[in-house]
Amino acid sequence: MSVENGDRDGYTGYLTTGHEWNGLKELNTPVPRVLYFFLTLAFLFSVGYWVLMPAWPLGVTYTKGLLGVDQRNLVTASLQEAALERRVWTAKIETEDFAKVQADPRLMAIVRQTGGALFGNNCAACHGVDARGGPGFPDLTTGSWLWGGKPEDIFNTIRVGINSAHPDTRVSQMPAFGRDQMLPRADVLKVASYVYSLSHPGAGELDPAKVEAGKKLFATNCVACHGDDAKGNPELGAPNLTDRFWIYGGSFETIDTTVWGGRQGHMPTWEGRLSELDRKILTLYLVDKRRAGP
Template identity: 85%
Template sequence: MGVEQQDRDSYTGYLTTGHEWGGGLKELNTPVPRVLYFFLTLAFLFSVGYWVLMPAWPLGVTYTKGLLGIDQRKLVAASLHEAALERSVWSRRIETEDFAEIQSDPGLMNVVRETGRTLFGNNCAACHGVDAKGGPGFPNLTTTSWLWGGKPEEIFNTIRVGVNSAHPDTHVSQMPAFGHDQMLARQDVLKVASFVYSLSHPDAKDIDPARVEPGKALFAANCVACHGSDAKGNPEVGAPNLTDRYWIYGGDFDTIDTTVWGGRQGHMPTWEDRLSKLDRKILTLYVVDKRMVGP
C-alpha cells in the first residue's frame, strides 16, 4: 500500500512509469481513453465490411468483386451514356433549327451559353480575349461593328472559312501600304490620317485642321472603293467602319497614321476542319448573344 501510494501522482491520481526528468518531472502511466478503443473497433468493423461488400483486394489480373457487385467503370460508362443521350436531344435541335428559332428558346440559349463559353475559351479567347472584347489587332466581338457582316449566317460563314486563311473560300482582305509602297507622299498620308481621325473625333483639337479638307479629297480618290463614300465600311470586302469608335489596331492619330502608311492584313484561321458544324453553330450563337448583352 505504501509503495503504491509512493508511485501514484498526487495531483492526477495516476500511477507513474518510474521515469523522472530533471526538476522532478515524472511520466504518468495514463491509460488509453476507452473512446479510442471504440473508434478503433468501429474502423476495423467498417474495413472488414467494406472488403466484403465492395471491390477491394487485387488478385493477379482481377480483384475481389464484393457482394454488392459495384463496378466503377460501369458507373462511369452509364453516366457518359446518360450525358450523351441528354446532349443528343439539344444538339439535334441546334443542328436542325434556324438561328432565330434557337435564339427564341431560353432553354436552348442556356445550353449555348454554357457550351459556347467553353468552346470560345478553348478556341477563340487567345485572340479575342475571354470577354470577347478583343485587343490590338483583334476585333471586339461585343459591338455592332463587324468586318464581314454581323448576321448569324454571316458570322457562321466567317468562322467556317476564316480571313486570309488556307480555306479555298476564305475571306480575303488587305489594306494597301499607301506610304510604304509610295502610293502617297508622306504629307498626303498625314492628310488622309487627319481626315480619318476627324471622322470619329469631330471635336478633336490635336490635329491640324488645314490637313482635314485635303485629306478628304485624298480619301475620296484612294479609299472609298473599300470604305465607301461615307467611310462606314463595306462588309463584302471586310473594310471597317471608320466613323465609329471601334478600332481594331487603335483609333488614336499615330496608330491611324501608321495604318495608312504601312497597311494592315489581318488573319483568322478556318475552323471548318477543327470544329464540327454543331460547335461552329454554337459558337456563332454564343458570339451573337455576347453582342446582344455587351456594350
C-alpha cells in the first residue's frame, strides 16, 4: 500500500489510501469530529425516546414508556372534544330560524364548509360542483327558483323532491303541445317565437307577425301556469319565461323543442337520505351560494 510507503498528497498533506482512479488518488482523511458529535447526539436521543415513549413490542403488549403517552387515548379525546363542539353548533342550527343562522358569521362559516361537503356528495352529480347546473338541471346560484327561493321553500323542495316517490312531492309537467297534437306545427313555432321574444326583446331574426300570433296562442294555452305576464308561478313550478335563466336552454330551437315535446323534470326526495339538520344546512348553503352568485 502506498500508505505504508508514506505516499502523501502534495496539495493537502494527507496520506493516500493507495487507491487510484484515472489519476485521482483517495485521501486517507480523518472522520470529522462534528460527525461523531451528531452520531452521539442521535444515539442519546434514541435511548431517551425508548425510555420515555412507547417503543418496543413485547408480544401482545409493548413498552409503555415513562411518560405513558398513548396515541389512541389522544385521538379518542380529540374526537370527543370535536363531538362536543359539534353538538354546540348543530344545536344552534337546529333550533334557530333561518334568519338568525344567516346573521351569525360563525355559524355561516360552518354552513359553507359542511354544506359544501354535503352538496358535493349528494347534489353535484346533477347540479355541478359549482351549483350552476346544466341542460335539464337548474342553476342554483341565480334568483330564479321554480318552487320559490325563500329558505323555507328550498328546504321543503329538498325534503319532498320534484316528481319523486315522496307522497307530498312537488308535481309539475310541461305538456307536449305538438307531440300530443294539442297545437299544429305552425302554431308551435308561433308560440316559440313569442316565448323567445320575451327573453330576447328586439331579436331581429323573429317574424313580428308570428310573435303577435304566438302571444294570442300563449294567452289561450299557457297563462294558466306561466301567468298573464309569463313570469311563472312558484306554486305550480312554472318557470319565469321573461328572464335569461333556462333549465333546458333558451335558444329558439330549444324552446321550440320544449313546446313541441314537453318537459318533466325530476328531483329525488332527500327526507329518507339526509337528516333534517343536513337538509337545513344544505338550504342555508344554497341561499348563501345564490347571494354570492351573479
